[in-house]
Amino acid sequence: MSNPLLSAFNTPFETYPFEEIKLEHFKPAFEEGIAEGKKEIEALTSNTETPTFKNTIEALERTGSILDRVSTAFFNLNSAETSDEMQQLAQELSPVLTAYSNEIMMDEKLFARVKEVFDSRENFEYTPEQSTLLENTYLGFANNGADLPEDQKEELKKVNTELAQLGLKFGENVLKDTNSFEMHITDETDLAGLPEGIKEAAAMTAKSKGKESGWVFTLDYPSYIPFMQYAENRALREKLYMAFGSKGSRDNENNNEEIVRSIAELRLKRAQILGFESHAAKTLERRMAQEPAKVYSLLDELYTHAKPVAEKDIQEVLDYAKSIGGPEDLKRWDFSFYSEKLKKEKFSIDDEILKPYFKLENVIDGAFNCATQLWGITFHQRTDIQKYHEDVMTYEVLDENGDHLAVFYADFFPRAGKRGGAWMTSYRGQNKFDGKNQRPHVSIVCNFTKPTASKPSLLTFNETTTLFHEFGHALHGLLANGYHESLSGTSVFWDFVELPSQLMENWCYEKECLDTFARHYETNEPIPIDLVQKIKDSANFLSGYATVRQVSLGTLDMSWHDLKSMHDKSVKEFEKEVMKDFDLFEPLDGVNTSCAFSHIFQGGYSAGYYSYKWAEVLEADAFELFKEKGIFDKETAQSFREHVLSKGGSEHPMELYKRFRGAEPSTRALLKKSGLIEN
Numbered sequence: 001m002s003n004p005l006l007s008a009f010n011t012p013f014e015t016y017p018f019e020e021i022k023l024e025h026f027k028p029a030f031e032e033g034i035a036e037g038k039k040e041i042e043a044l045t046s047n048t049e050t051p052t053f054k055n056t057i058e059a060l061e062r063t064g065s066i067l068d069r070v071s072t073a074f075f076n077l078n079s080a081e082t083s084d085e086m087q088q089l090a091q092e093l094s095p096v097l098t099a100y101s102n103e104i105m106m107d108e109k110l111f112a113r114v115k116e117v118f119d120s121r122e123n124f125e126y127t128p129e130q131s132t133l134l135e136n137t138y139l140g141f142a143n144n145g146a147d148l149p150e151d152q153k154e155e156l157k158k159v160n161t162e163l164a165q166l167g168l169k170f171g172e173n174v175l176k177d178t179n180s181f182e183m184h185i186t187d188e189t190d191l192a193g194l195p196e197g198i199k200e201a202a203a204m205t206a207k208s209k210g211k212e213s214g215w216v217f218t219l220d221y222p223s224y225i226p227f228m229q230y231a232e233n234r235a236l237r238e239k240l241y242m243a244f245g246s247k248g249s250r251d252n253e254n255n256n257e258e259i260v261r262s263i264a265e266l267r268l269k270r271a272q273i274l275g276f277e278s279h280a281a282k283t284l285e286r287r288m289a290q291e292p293a294k295v296y297s298l299l300d301e302l303y304t305h306a307k308p309v310a311e312k313d314i315q316e317v318l319d320y321a322k323s324i325g326g327p328e329d330l331k332r333w334d335f336s337f338y339s340e341k342l343k344k345e346k347f348s349i350d351d352e353i354l355k356p357y358f359k360l361e362n363v364i365d366g367a368f369n370c371a372t373q374l375w376g377i378t379f380h381q382r383t384d385i386q387k388y389h390e391d392v393m394t395y396e397v398l399d400e401n402g403d404h405l406a407v408f409y410a411d412f413f414p415r416a417g418k419r420g421g422a423w424m425t426s427y428r429g430q431n432k433f434d435g436k437n438q439r440p441h442v443s444i445v446c447n448f449t450k451p452t453a454s455k456p457s458l459l460t461f462n463e464t465t466t467l468f469h470e471f472g473h474a475l476h477g478l479l480a481n482g483y484h485e486s487l488s489g490t491s492v493f494w495d496f497v498e499l500p501s502q503l504m505e506n507w508c509y510e511k512e513c514l515d516t517f518a519r520h521y522e523t524n525e526p527i528p529i530d531l532v533q534k535i536k537d538s539a540n541f542l543s544g545y546a547t548v549r550q551v552s553l554g555t556l557d558m559s560w561h562d563l564k565s566m567h568d569k570s571v572k573e574f575e576k577e578v579m580k581d582f583d584l585f586e587p588l589d590g591v592n593t594s595c596a597f598s599h600i601f602q603g604g605y606s607a608g609y610y611s612y613k614w615a616e617v618l619e620a621d622a623f624e625l626f627k628e629k630g631i632f633d634k635e636t637a638q639s640f641r642e643h644v645l646s647k648g649g650s651e652h653p654m655e656l657y658k659r660f661r662g663a664e665p666s667t668r669a670l671l672k673k674s675g676l677i678e679n
Helices: 023-045 051-063 064-082 084-105 108-119 128-142 150-180 196-208 221-231 234-245 258-271 279-284 292-323 332-347 353-359 360-375 460-477 498-509 529-536 543-561 569-578 611-629 634-643 652-660 668-673
Strands: 183-185 213-215 378-381 393-398 405-413 421-429 442-447
Touching: 023 051, 023 064, 023 084, 023 108, 051 108, 051 128, 051 292, 064 084, 064 442, 084 150, 084 213, 108 128, 108 292, 108 353, 150 258, 183 234, 196 213, 213 221, 221 234, 221 353, 221 378, 234 332, 258 543, 258 569, 279 292, 279 543, 292 543, 292 611, 353 460, 353 529, 353 569, 360 378, 360 460, 360 498, 360 634, 405 421, 421 460, 442 460, 460 498, 498 529, 498 611, 498 652, 543 569, 543 611, 611 634, 611 652, 611 668, 634 652
Parallel strands: 405 442
Antiparallel strands: 183 213, 378 393, 393 405, 421 442
C-alpha cells in the first residue's frame, strides 16, 4: 500500500494531500519516521570528527523530518477533525513517541557531543540565533534528564510516558462531556429573549442531531454564550451553566479529577528529579518571567487594582437587575444575562446590534486588509490546495513584492470532531537550510456561529476580536524569516507568544480599520460612527471583573504547578481554597474549573497561563506607539515586523522588544488601557 505521508507531496507548495491521507496511513508512517530518526541519530553520534556547531547542533536540528511531518498532521487533525478511532490510535502511539523522545534526550553519546560544543562556546563566534539554538539544545537535554544517573533516567521515562497519555485522556474526556450534552427545547416560550438568528441556528442544530422538531443548545461557544446572554428562562440558563461548568468533573467515566491530581503530581515529580523545587520553577527558567516570584508579583499588582473595580462592576449589575425586577441574589447564570442588558442600556450597544456589521467573510477581508496596509502582504484564495474538511478555506499569501510568502488555512465552525476554543497552529515551519527559504504553512482554527438558511455567519464583536487575535498568531508564523526552524515563527518564550495576537485585537476598536470591513450584511452600509464610538466607550465595561477572572485562572494554574509537595486534598477542595479570594459570587457545588482547564492540563500553558496578562502589558505598551505614530504607520509596522514578527525565538524576547520600542514596558499602559487607573 502506497502511503501518501511517506511520499513527496506532489501538491501546490508541497501542502499535505489531505484527501489522500487515511487513518490507517498514520501508524506505519510513524514507525517509518521513528526508524529513520534513529538512523539519523546513529549517524550523528558515530561521527568521529570533533563535535562542532554544524556537525552536531545544526545536524541534530535537521533530524526527524519524516516524523515531524507525520506528527504534525496527526496531532493537528486530532484537535480539529478527530474521531474515536483517531483518539484510540493517539493513546496507542503516545507511549511509543514518548519512548522515542526519551531515547534521544537521554542519549549519553549525543549529549556528550552537545555538551562539548556548549562548553567550548567561548572559543567561537556565533550569531545571536546560533547562540540561542546552542543554549536551547543544551538545556533541552539537561532539563530532560540527559545528565542523570541511570535509575533516575528510567524513572523520568516512566513519568514522561504517563504524562503524555494523561494529557491526551484529559482532552478526550472534556470533548466527550462537551459533545454528550444537548438541551433540547420543544416549547417555543422557553426561547423568550433569544434573537431570531440564534433560534434559527438552534433549529438547524436540532435537525443535524436527528430531532424532528424543536431547538437544541450545546456547550459549543456560539450556542452557549448567546443563550446565557439573552434567554429569559432562568431555570434553563442555570441548567446550561451547570452543564458547562461541570465538564470533566461530572460523576461519569469522563471525570478528570484523578487525572488532574496525577498530572500535577507527576509534573512535580519530574521537576524534582531534574533538580527543581517545582514544575513552575522548571518551566519559568525558560520564560521572560524567569521565576514564580515575578509571576505572583504581576498577578498581585493586577489583582490589587482590579478587585475594587470588579466589586463595583458586580454591584452595578446587581443594582440594575433589581431595578428591572430581577433576582435579589444574583447567581453566576444571571450575570451574562443582566450585564448584557445593562451594557445595552448604558452604551446603546449589544451583540445583536453589532453582528449585522461583522459578516464572517468581511471580517476575514478586514484582517487581511489590515495586514496589507501594515506590511504589504496579500491573501489569495486557492481552490487547488487540499483540505481536511470542507469548511476549511485555503489561501496563498504573497509578500509586498509579489513573491510567495506562505500558505494559510482557516477553519471557523464547530463540529463534533473538533475541540472547543480557538488556536493557531502550523503544518510546516520556516527555515533557510541549504540556501532555500522554506516558507511556512499556517492555520487558524476557531468555533464561530455557522451560517443559517436565512443569514450568513455573523460574528459577535468578541468573535471578531478572537479572529484578529488568532490572525496575529498566524502573522507571527507567516512573516517568520529565521534560519533554524526550531527558533522560527511562534517558537518563542511562552510569555512572549501572545504579544502579536493580543496586539492585533487593538485594530478592531479603531474607526480607520473598521471602516475597511464593518459593513451591514444586507445594505452594505458602513458601521455608523456612533456605533464605533460606542464600541470604544464600552471596551472597559466590566474590565475589573474580567481582570480578576484572568488573574484567578493564572493563580489557579500557578497553585497547581508551584507545589513543592503533593497535597492530599481533592481537586474540588484545593480549587475552592485557591479561588476563595477571587470569588465574586458564592461558590457552587458541581462547578469546577480545573477538570476542564485544557490550556494547562492538555495544552502547553502549565505554569504559563499568566502569560496572557504578561503579554497584555507588552501589547498595551506596543500599541501606544502605533497610536502615537498612526495605526497604519508603515515605519512602525516595519519595525515590529523586523524586530519581533520575523525574528521568532532567535534572541531573548526582551532584547527584541526593546529594539522595537526603545525601552522595557511597564504595567502602567495596561492598567490605563483597562480603566483600572486614571490617565
